[in-house]
Amino acid sequence: MNELIKANIAVLEQVMTFVTCCHDETYKGTLPNAPSSIGKHIRHILDHYQCLERGLPTQLINFNDRSRDSQVEFQRPLALESTNHFIVWLQTLVLDKQAIKVISDTELGRPTNVTIESTAERELLYLINHTVHHLAYAALLAKLHGHSVPDSIGVAPSTFNYQKTA
Template structure:
């Protein structure tokens, strides 16, 4: 469980870097995009907050969103939320209890499903979900003429693959 918490802290560090580097365009929507980088950041942080609240209530509701919140428009607010979440992950005494998860499932009607999960699974989901949105945010940043480090938004497995490729080239 601690490893998943450390990994999530690393993801939140990367998200903070993304925010810092995209400050000039944080609220802008790139041509052809439906959301700004700030909206993607808010969406990521909504999921973290859903897990945090869900642990307290024994039910994670991913439908709870904070659309148009300060996090979406203000990098400082997003960074403050990240620091709060990192503190929570670092100091929490988590156990891998079973937990219910609620999420919308239909594209054409409002319909949610309640599923059984556990905290480890949901912490893993936060990592993958966050990286996916950071990858998309990297594309948006590039469209808005902000070049980000290549590692932002790369999945752990992809980074491992690239490290192995680099090691093979070094030893060749």
């Protein structure tokens, strides 16, 4: 299995661990001065995996075409089910070296659908970094709610590896 696929599975397993540790109210609740919930960050992560899964067969990934309002944001069991779906999908994914196109907005306040060439591997690398980034925010929110979070949640692999050798 491709190393990037393995790494994406590992980071999604972190999502599973994290979501499993959250209480329902913590998962969907917000705090004063923190308008995003843990659920919003998890839904956002999974929206990006959904875009990749939908786009790879057509070689056109549109990161603007996200659910944004799915119940994954409010229902931990649905978030766990969805995360597991993407783990299973990744376990069966066969990568090819063909170029793909990626569409994404780049400016606030006006639609600027920029289309660039990429590869499935590059987008898998992006999803690892994107997931870690949002897990870091979600972990911070959990801590602000008073919950304990494993130290490795939301830590970039390079940072984790550096810290182990320092």
